[in-house]
Amino acid sequence: MACMWKCILLSIFIVFGRSDALTGYFWHISDLHWDPSYDLSSSSQSKCASSGGRPTPHAGRYGDYVCDSPWSLINSSLTAMREILPDPDFIMWTGDDTPHVPDDQLGEQAVLRIIGNLTNIIKSTFPKTKVYSAMGNHDYHPKNQMPPAKSTIYEQTANLWRDWLHTASQETFKTGGYYTEKLLNQTGLRVIVLNTNLYYDQNKLTEKVKDPADQFSWADKVLQDAAKNNEKVYLIGHVPPGLFEKKRDKGWFRKEFNKRYIELIQKHSAVIMGQFFGHHHTDSFRMFYNSKGSPISAMYLTPGVTPWITTLPGVIDGGNNPGIRIFEYDTKTLLVKDIITYYLNLTYANIARARWEKEYRLTEAFRVPDASPASMHRVMERISSEKCSLQKYFELNSVSYDLSECHADCRVDHVCALREVDYDAYEKCVLKEGGSSNAPVLFILFLSLMLSLWSLN
Ligand SMILES: *[C@@H]1O[C@H](CO)[C@@H](O)[C@H](O)[C@H]1NC(C)=O
Ligand SMILES: *[C@@H]1O[C@H](CO)[C@@H](O)[C@H](O)[C@H]1NC(C)=O
Ligand SMILES: *[C@@H]1O[C@H](CO)[C@@H](O)[C@H](O)[C@H]1NC(C)=O
Ligand SMILES: *[C@@H]1O[C@H](CO)[C@@H](O)[C@H](O)[C@H]1NC(C)=O
């Protein structure tokens, strides 16, 4: 009898023990944007340089929505990470460390010092954890101007990240800010960290370059070898392809780079199990499809730690609460099983205390079994067709900062950005979904009407 119970307990243990052993966890953080000038004791109307002169009447201990992060917010986010999940398998950190200020207020040394300070606090909070780290467009001087060749900043950054990089990774990093390694040294698993700042249309140094720093051909080769070696891959980067969901028609990549990126994903989707990017400061995702329209890959856009209200023209009140997130994944197949986002209500934190709360878990909030491309496609369809899913997604998009209603134009902006990474397909989506307030689109409609009238003659 005793044996029977023992055996039952043992088999329960084996069943659960097994399935548990396959589930791993990692952190993804992005866009910390530390503003060292943030100073509550300042007598001026604005307590930080990153406000760009906007007043800061609500500035508090943990920051202000028109400012980048004060050190106390950076420290608070790292402390929260350690309290919530102290021993992740690894950490993804996707860049943008410096404040939104004019170049002449920074300089190469200031940028490197800021990268160094953030590297140090991550390292001291998680001394034994492997960190996969990508550069953001703000992690350079002058900002956005990443060269498609060797540079001092690549070299110095590789030195700062020495403990996180294999020797071979340090070498490729120095030539173009990208690298690849086996994920945690394991056979069959791989990470590719890209420097997509090379594709950013603000980068003057890559304007006429066909394949900046040979990154596309390098990535193509790495992915081809990965397929040959039966590996599964995570892609990590900062500036994402596709369009910004908060502003109609706003892409970041140059058009030809955007196309080439999509082709790379389509060609190698069988090995790519997830793409992890930042830069938007918002919580969103992007879908990739094959030529038959089946979902083949998803890109997860992780919100920023900085709450900074963007000064991008045309975006109204584009701020966010500080967010950090945990990915739950299958340690053998790299399937992304779930996404759990935590956030700090900055208003509450300044009034009371820094309380980091669970905001939502993807599978619960959107009733899907996991975060696979097929599931993310279902999430996208729900957002597109159900008013309540759209509203839920919209509030999460700003990390529960903007709780206003997402009306018709807002719906088109978000749904088309989620669904279509390709610029032309996005335009078609906007037309199909009935985006109204778009003068160029109306003009094209008008032109085609005139043309068809003319051809009737
Ligand atoms: C972070 O804040 C805690 C107190 O809340 C302090 O003990 C610690 O030294 C700070 N760490 C850094 C790196 O500033
Ligand atoms: C940032 O790093 C510099 C050295 O590079 C150091 O002097 C300074 O104290 C650090 N600041 C913080 C807040 O850690
Ligand atoms: C991973 O492998 C590399 C070389 O293959 C080695 O230098 C490094 O020490 C290994 N790291 C760990 C954590 O096992
Ligand atoms: C954030 O905190 C403020 C102040 O306590 C509160 O009014 C607001 O509703 C909170 N926001 C959310 C999304 O909970």
Ligand SMILES: [Zn+2]
């Ligand atoms: Zn940023």
Ligand SMILES: [Zn+2]
């Ligand atoms: Zn950025």
